[in-house]
Amino acid sequence: MDRIPxxxxxxxxxxxxxxxxxxxxxxxxxxxxxxxxxxxKAFFSPSAIASNIPLTADITSPYAFADVxxxxxxxxxxxxxxxxxxxxxxxxxxxxFRFFFGSDPFQTPRRxxxxxxxxxxxxxxxxxxxxEHVVRGAKEIQVTVQGYDEPFTAxxxxxxxxxxxxxxxxDAPNVLPAVPLxxxxxxxxxxxxxxxxxxxxxxxxxxxxxxxxxxxxxxxxIADTENQRLRNYKDLMQTDAAINPGNSGGPLINIRxxxxxxNTAVNSAAQGIGFAIPINTAKKVVDxxxxxxxxxxxxxxxxxxxxxxxxxxxxxxxxxxxGILVGEVIKDGPADKAGMKARxxxxxxxxxxxxxxxxxxxxxxxxxVGDELIVDVIRDGKYVSLKIVLGARPTTTQ
Numbered sequence: 439m440d441r442i443p444x445x446x447x448x449x450x451x452x453x454x455x456x457x458x459x460x461x462x463x464x465x466x467x468x469x470x471x472x473x474x475x476x477x478x479k480a481f482f483s484p485s486a487i488a489s490n491i492p493l494t495a496d497i498t499s500p501y502a503f504a505d506v507x508x509x510x511x512x513x514x515x516x517x518x519x520x521x522x523x524x525x526x527x528x529x530x531x532x533x534x535f536r537f538f539f540g541s542d543p544f545q546t547p548r549r550x551x552x553x554x555x556x557x558x559x560x561x562x563x564x565x566x567x568x569x570e571h572v573v574r575g576a577k578e579i580q581v582t583v584q585g586y587d588e589p590f591t592a593x594x595x596x597x598x599x600x601x602x603x604x605x606x607x608x609d610a611p612n613v614l615p616a617v618p619l620x621x622x623x624x625x626x627x628x629x630x631x632x633x634x635x636x637x638x639x640x641x642x643x644x645x646x647x648x649x650x651x652x653x654x655x656x657x658x659x660i661a662d663t664e665n666q667r668l669r670n671y672k673d674l675m676q677t678d679a680a681i682n683p684g685n686s687g688g689p690l691i692n693i694r695x696x697x698x699x700x701n702t703a704v705n706s707a708a709q710g711i712g713f714a715i716p717i718n719t720a721k722k723v724v725d726x727x728x729x730x731x732x733x734x735x736x737x738x739x740x741x742x743x744x745x746x747x748x749x750x751x752x753x754x755x756x757x758x759x760x761g762i763l764v765g766e767v768i769k770d771g772p773a774d775k776a777g778m779k780a781r782x783x784x785x786x787x788x789x790x791x792x793x794x795x796x797x798x799x800x801x802x803x804x805x806x807v808g809d810e811l812i813v814d815v816i817r818d819g820k821y822v823s824l825k826i827v828l829g830a831r832p833t834t835t836q
Contacts, residue, residue, distance in 0.1 A: 502693060503630075503632060503646075503648055503693075506632055506691060506693060506694075506695045507632060507634065507646045509695055510617050510632075510634065510689070510691055510695055510697075511584065511634055511644050511646070512583075512584045512585070512615040513558050513559040513614070513615045513616055513617035513689075514556060514557075514558050514559075514584075514617075514634045514635065514644060514688060514689060515556065515557045515558065515559060515566060515581050515582060515583050516554070516556065516581070516582040516589075516636045516640050516643050517554065517555045517556060517557050517568060517572055517573065517579065517580070517581055517582075517592075517606075517687065518552060518553070518554055518579070518580045518582075518589070518640075519552070519553045519554075519555070519572065519573050519576035519578070519579050519580075520550055520551075520552055520576060520577055520578040520579075520580075521550065521551050521552075521553065521575045521576050521577060522549070522550055522551075522577055553572065553573075553576070554636065554639045554640070554684050555568060555569065555572030555573075555636070555684060555685075555686045555687045555688075556568065556572075556634075556635035556636045556684065556685055556686060556687045556688030556701070557572070557581070557606065557687045557688065558617050558687075558688065558689045558697060559583075559614050559615060559616050559617065560616055560617065560619065560724070561614075561616050562613040562614050562615075562616050563613070563614070564590075564607050564608040564609055564610055564614055565595070565605055565606070565607055565728065566581065566592065566605065566606040566607070566608065567603070567604075567605055567606075567687070567700065567720060567724065568603075568604050568605075568606060568686075568687030568700075569602050569603065569604065569686045569687040569700065569702055569715075570597045570598060570599055570601070570602045570603055570604040571602055571669075571686065572604065572686050572687045573594055573597070573604050573606070574597070574599075576594070578591065579591070579592040579593075579594060579606060580592065581606065581608050582640070582643075583608070583610065583614065584644070586610070590608040590609070590610060591608070592606040592607065592608045593606065593607045593608075594606060595607045595727060595728055595731065596726070596727030596728060596730065596731040596732055597727065597731075597732070598723065598727065598732060598733040599669070600669070600670065600733075601715070601719060601720075601723065601733065602669060602671070602702060602715065603700070603715065603719075603720055603723065603724075603727065604687075604727070605724060605727045605728055617689060617691075617695075617696075617697050618695065618696045618697065619696060619697050619717050619720075619721060620692055620694065620696025620697060620698045620717060621696075621698070621717075621718065622675065622698045622699060622716035622717045622718045622719075623716070623718055625651055625654070625675070625692065625698050626651065627650075627651050627652065627653055627654060628650050628651065629650060629651050629692065629693070630648065630649075630650055630692070630693045631648075631649055631650060631651055631677055631679055631690050631691060631692055631693075631698070631699075632646060632647070632648055632679065632690070632691045632692075632693075633646070633647045633648075633649070633677070633679040633680070633681050633685065633688065633689070633690050633691075633701055633712075634646050634688055634689055634691065635681065635684065635685035635686075635687075635688025635689075635701060636684045636685065636688070637680075637681065637682035637683065637684045637685050638682060638683060638684050639684050642684070645685075647679045647680040647681065648679060649677050649678040649679030649680070649710065650677065650678060650679075651675055651676070651677055652676040652677055652678050652710075652711070653675070653676040654673070654675055654676070654716075655673050655674075656671075656673075656674040656675070656676050656713060657670075657671065657672050657673070657674070658671050658674065658703070658713065659671070660703065671702070671703070671713070671715070673716060673719070674702070674703075674713040674714065674715060674716070675690070675698070675699045675713065675714045675715075675716055676711065676712070676713055676714075677690060677699070677710075677712050677713075677714060678710030678711070678712070679710075679712065680710065680712075681701050681704050681712040682704065683704075685701045685704075686701060686702055686703075687700060687701070687702075688700070688701045689701070690714040697717050698714075698716070698717050699714030699715060699716055699717055700714055700715040700717065700720060701713075701714050702714055702715050732833065734807055734830050734831070735807075735830070735831040736802055736805045736806060736807050736809065736828040736829070736830070736831065737771065737772060737807075737828060737829045737830055737831035737832070738771070738772055738773050738802065738811075738826065738828065739767065739768040739771020739772050739773045739774060739829070740764050740765075740766065740767055740768065740771070740773045740778065741764075741765045741766040741768070742762050742763060742764050742765050742784075742795075742798075743762070743763040743765050744762065744794065744795030744798075745759075745795075746759050746763050747759070754781065754783070755818070755819045756783055756816060757816075760785075760791075760792075760793045760794070761783050761784050761785045761792055761793070761816075762783070762784040762792055762795060762798050763781070763782075763783050763784075764778060764779070764780055764781060764782040764783070764784065764815075765780060766780055767779060767780055771829065772826050772827055772828055772829045773824075773826055775826075775827075776813075776824045776825060776826040776827075777824055778813070778815070778824055778826070779817065781817070782815040782816070782817050782822075783815055783816040783817075784798065784813060784814070784815050785814050785815065785816060785821075786813075786814045787801050787811050787812070787813050787814075788801070788811055788812050789812070802828075805828055806828070807828055807829065807830045808827065808828065809827070809828050810825055810826070810827050810828075811825070811826045811827075811828065812824070812825060813825075813826055
């Protein structure tokens, strides 16, 4: 999706304390707690992915949760990732250090760190879904499956930073238990959910906690200080099922035994405020992660302003502020080839009115590479229609 070269405004009252709950466990450093600011629908059916877990839980039974946990727990795995850090060249800035050791750049020592997280098997032949931040930068990934004494070495098949999703693959001698994937769009606030994972590591593996779906459609931003960028989460599910560092990548399951979310983050300053990625978000892209190793996003090839003031609209001769103002058209991109120009004001796409950046992003998120869009713009006070064929977003374009 095209970058938005403007600054979003956030109220201080909206700032909440969040912590990643997967790679939140490392053996080399204590748990990291930072301040973060709060900030798609399709179904897939790859032939390799099909549940083989029978579930006959009676939801009226006092053992309904136990039945679901017993049936689905074998598909939940423990993930340990090994990562090498250090080795970077840094320039001393501390005057005391520079006095004794000089000002020349030096290389920091390299060392290994170990992260722990969770995941769940989505196919009998060993595909596993987890969070990207559980395995990011790992040089080795070990996956422990119930019923096997030794962990399996996993291959990272594909990952996506923006969605915080990753697919792993292990080769086991037998068919593995695969948990069924539900429909997160059909979930209701207040319905029962079950979280299964490895909070605080292997000593507490397959911990089962119960709660409800507390809310839907939550948006948060988490500051990734290592990469000096923000990871934007959209349309998250909120739950009060207890989740902790190490639960990341584990499943959030409904009373029917279907995965409806992927546990991802927790408000570490609160009681019972956790977040999960809706499973439909993963279902939309898992094919691409398996086949291409990444998510191939549609690409228009513009930078734009999502908000303009009434004074700016008047100066540009626009009837109102409802639309998207093109700031720059990227050379040789789809929009450029179709004749779009800077200062074009996008009013509708395929007949659907574009009132804000939210409308614009929703239309693009539901489009595919190769789709033809009819984009109506206001240019120099006149309406112009452009036919734009969406390309694939370059991997270097965020």
